[in-house]
Every structure is written in structure tokens, then in C-alpha cells.
Amino acid sequence: MRKLAVLSIVPVAACIALAVPASGASSYRVKMGDNFFKPKTVTVRKNTTVRWKWKTKAPHDVVGRGPAHFTSGSPKNHGNFSVKLRRKGTYRIVCVVHPKMKMTIRVR
């Protein structure tokens, strides 16, 4: 029982560690609403973990195309999705439900 409790704390600790630039790793949080991503454009360093978290009236998803492809799965009103961008380049992000709901991530 005690071991389980410790394990459940580990992901939270890992997120805190990611936010510390000195570790060499970083994370970036994108805001998401009906029907937008904010910011529209962002530049991050290679190996940044980008996270989308949303609780919205309309269902949304996150589909990325670029040096790597990824998807958050079927559109939902309540979602949480993250991806580590390991390759440099330009990623175009779109919500399949709302084609005008898009953003660009540049990885350097």
C-alpha cells in the first residue's frame, strides 16, 4: 500500500522537475478554449514537452503535423495531451473539429 502511494506522487514530481531550466529539460503549456489555441505561434527548444489541457463546451482534439506526427485521439470536451518534441522544425497544430483552430510550434 505504501509503495502505491509513493508511485502516485512521482508524476507530479517529474512535472516540477521539467519546469526547472537548469535540468536541461523543459515543458510548455498551451492554453485551449472554444475555439482557440493560445498562443498562435510559439518557439521552444528541442526536447520540450508541450502540453494541452482543456475543459470546454465543444469537443476538441490536437493533431500535429511536421517533423513528427501526433494526435490526442478522438475529440473530447475534457482533455489532457502532451508530446515531447524531439525534432527541430515547424509543427502545424490543428483541431480536426474546427479547421480554423490552429497554431504553429517552432522547435529550435
Ligand SMILES: [Cu+2]
Ligand atoms: Cu476544436
